[in-house]
Each structure stands twice: as C-alpha cells, then as structure tokens.
Amino acid sequence: MKPAAFDYHAPRTVEEAVALLATHGEEARILAGGQSLVPTMAFRMARPGVLVDINRIPDLAFLRAEDGILRIGALTRHAAFEKPVAPGPVGALLARVARHIAHAPIRQRGTFCGSLAHADPASEWCATTLALSGTLMVAGPDGQRAVAAEDWFQGVFTTAIAPGEMLAEVRLPLLGPDWRCGFAEFARRAGDFALAMAVVALRLDAGRVAEARIALGGIGGRPELAPDAAAALIGQLPRDAAQSSAERAAAGCDPQDDIHAPADYRRDLVRVMVRRAIEDAIAA
Template identity: 75%
Template sequence: MKPAAFDYHAPETLDQALALLRDHGEEARILAGGQSLVPTMAFRMARPSVLVDINRIAALAYTNVEEGELRIGALARHAWFETPVTPHPVGQLLATIAHSIAHAPIRQRGTFCGSLAHADPASEWCAATLALGGTLLLARPDGRREVAAEDWFHGVFTTAIAAGEILAEVRLNLPRPGWRYGFAEFSRRAGDFALAMAVVAMRVEDGMVREARIALGGIGGRPILARDAAASLVGRPAGADTARDAAGRAAEACEPQDDIHAPAEYRRDLVRTMTRHALERAFAA
C-alpha cells in the first residue's frame, strides 16, 4: 500500500508551520510522530495533499513543570514518559500509562500531543488528559487559544481544533498533595488498542474520598467522564466496596460500541472491571 501523492514541507519554526497551514488550508496535515497518520495514508484512508512536518521545530520538543502544571510540547514522544517526567504522582501515572501504549518502536516516534490531536477513541493519553482535567494550547496565526480537555473531544478523530491551528502544548494540572491516581486497561494483545480503559484521579483525606474524576476510553467515539460514578465516590471510604459500587455505576451509565473485537455487552463488562482495578490502584497508591 502506497500513499497518494503529497507535497512535503519541513519548517524549522512554529511560525513557518503556521504560515504553511494558512497557505494550504484544509489540504494540509501536520506530521509529528506519524504513527497513526502514515499508516492511514498508506491505506489511502487519509490523503492530505500537503504534509507539514514539525519534527525539526526544536522549540516544541520539551516537557517541563511550571506554575504547578506539567507542560508537554508537541514533540514530546511517548517514550519520554516511560520514566516519570516529574516526581509528582502524575509522573508515575504517566509512566505506567506510557508502557501500555503500543510497542517500543512506536513510542519512540509517536507524540503525546499527536495522540490528542488524532483523538483515537482508544488513546490512553486522551483518557488521561480528560481524567487529569488538562488544558490544550492551540497555536494560531494570531496567537494562542486554550481549550479544556472536556471540550476537546467531539467524536471519532474529531476535536475542537480549527483550520490553521497547531496543537502546540498540553498542560496537566499537578495539584497539591492528597491526590492519587490509577489506570487500568484491557487489550487482546500487548500493545493493541485497548477494548476499554479507565483513568482515575481522586483526592483522599482521612481515608475518605473528597474529589474524584473517572475517565473511560476505548469504548465509544471519544473518551468520556463517568460523572455519576465519580460523584458516588465522594464522601465514601477508600476501599473495595466503594470501588465495586462506583465501577458498577460507570458500567451501567456508559454506552459502549459494538465492533468485531468486542460486542457492547463485553465492553461494558470490561468497563466495570477496569474501573474497579483503576480505583483499587488509586486507593492503594
């Protein structure tokens, strides 16, 4: 399978990249890690006529912590997160998640921001960003705009990004101590797209859950927050019964999709089990 013909540009600054997007309009696509885009092009399911390769824009290759946030540049690769990028517990969560993303060679090239921009329903980073209440920074010719993770995902492979914009950075909140995190997913084979996953973030004080967020991925067109399940945790003791009840609520409330890999009913089973595992891991953290 060979891609349809396309023009290729490799700008060295973000401004040059934005100018190329402006010049070529809807026909242009950003190439970062290419781990989703390139295979899709080989199948000719995507056929952009212009590729803007941002890999030479050194200013986008970073992660750093500022003002209580983890800031992730557009060229931060999945593999960078395999060892914690911050001593904050979020660093450990991201490291755990990173090892579940595809296979080692893919992790060397694929990028965190690229996953958010591509918005695959089974992307671990998408669910994690949602659970952590992240913010997405979009660069555009006239400056920048911010989008909250909750407003980012519109559907399968569709997001709040507008023509001419580049997802330049994702910011993840690193809250004060007391927050704990958990992640669990199920896939048929190591490195496969998960059939269901759960990422949880919660604040526990004196053995009681005070705040909680649960994000579910891999089950439908986009990652979702299991709000009722999360709300049910608040005020309850951290423990197995609490986890089981909340997991049951998450499973009942979700509307999983049917496909050749898993009937909806099976995905609902997995949501229950993965949510429970993620909660138990957070309680144990």
C-alpha cells in the same frame, strides 16, 4: 500500501507552520511522530496534499514542570514518560500508562500531543488528559488559545481544533500528594488497542474521597467522563466504594458493538476496569 503523492514542508518555527496551514487549507496535515498518520496514508484513508513536518521546530521540543503544571510540547515522545517525569501522583501515573501504548519502537517516535490531535477513541493519553482536566494549547494565525480537555473531544478522530490550527502543547496539572491516580485497561494482546480503559484521579481527605474524576476510553467514539461513578466515591473510603462506582460507570456508559467486542462485553469490561483503576490508585 504506498502513500499518495504530497508536498512536504519542514518549517523551523510555529509561525511558519501555521502560515503553511493557512496557505494550504484543508489539504495540509501536521506530521509529528507519524505513527498514526502515516499508516492511514499507506492505506490511503488519508490523502493529504501537503504535509507540514513539525519535527524540526526546536520550540516544540520541551517537557517541563513549571508552577505545578506539566508542560508537554508537541514533540515530546511517548517514551519520555516511561520513567516518572515529575515527583508525585501524576508523573507516576503517566509512567504506568505509557507502558500500555503500542510497542517500544512506536513509543520512541509517536508523540503525546499527536495522540491528542488524532483523538483515537482508544488512546490512553486522551483518556488520561480528560481525567486530569488537562488544557490544550492550540496555535493559530492569531496566536495561541487554550481549550479544556472536556471541550476537546467531539467524536471519532474529531476535536475542537479549527482549520489552520495546530496543537502546540498540552498542560497537565501536577496534582499534589493528597491525590491518588490510577489506570487500568484491557487489550487482547500487549500493545493492542484497548477494548476498554479507565483513568481515575482521587483527592483524599483523611482517607476519604473529597474529589474524584473518572475517564473512560476505548468504548465509544471519544473518551468520556463518568460523573456518576465519580460521585459515588465522594465521602467514601475508596476501597469500600470501588465496586458501586464501577457499577455506576457500567450502567452510565454507552458502548458500541463492533467487530472486536459486543457492547455488553465492553460494559462488563468498563465495570472491571473502573474497579481496577481505583484499586491501582489506592495502591499507588
């Protein structure tokens, strides 16, 4: 239960951090909040030879709303979202989601961007970023590039990040007042990893759904969109269409059996979580 030996670097700029990644290649890992990486190192499931600690890079410590975009720097902790960070449906959604992430001390240290970089299938922020069509800003030797959330998640703990790159920022659109956002998850105990979760974003026009996005998490190797379930809402009153949308989400997902739950149980949970997330959006 002690991590294997490694070399430690604490750069002061993103450029220095990227240069360290270039120098050390696959041996190097970024250390931000450490709430997922350090346990895997304690178990020696991860044995990085070099840790690049980004906690002393002041340029990554930001969280601000700018031109309708919420810009989340790599050092923004989960706890920063416990109270709405911006007026409107997205700030309120993030506050409701944040309460479900692990426990209070973990939320004080773990970071939003770290969750996206780690890409745990049961990460609340991953499903949320997918539902909101977020953009991930990746820093590398040639500067920054943008990756759409839909292209980010490639499998269990696997993302579109390339060797030598680091996630510097996530951008979320601050949806307008005609949007409603909702969240629901099921975990056996408070703070546990969810067995299933759903995040929905609905744009309403005269009470009917004009646009809809639904993301599911915790059920497979990566968070995924449920386009059929979202399509079932279009043109409908969300309350009336919630159940049929939920049925489509359950029919369209492909949960896996594991030691925590059989696939059929997870499919049932998806049905209930999608319905509850839509109800949460309406109530919000």
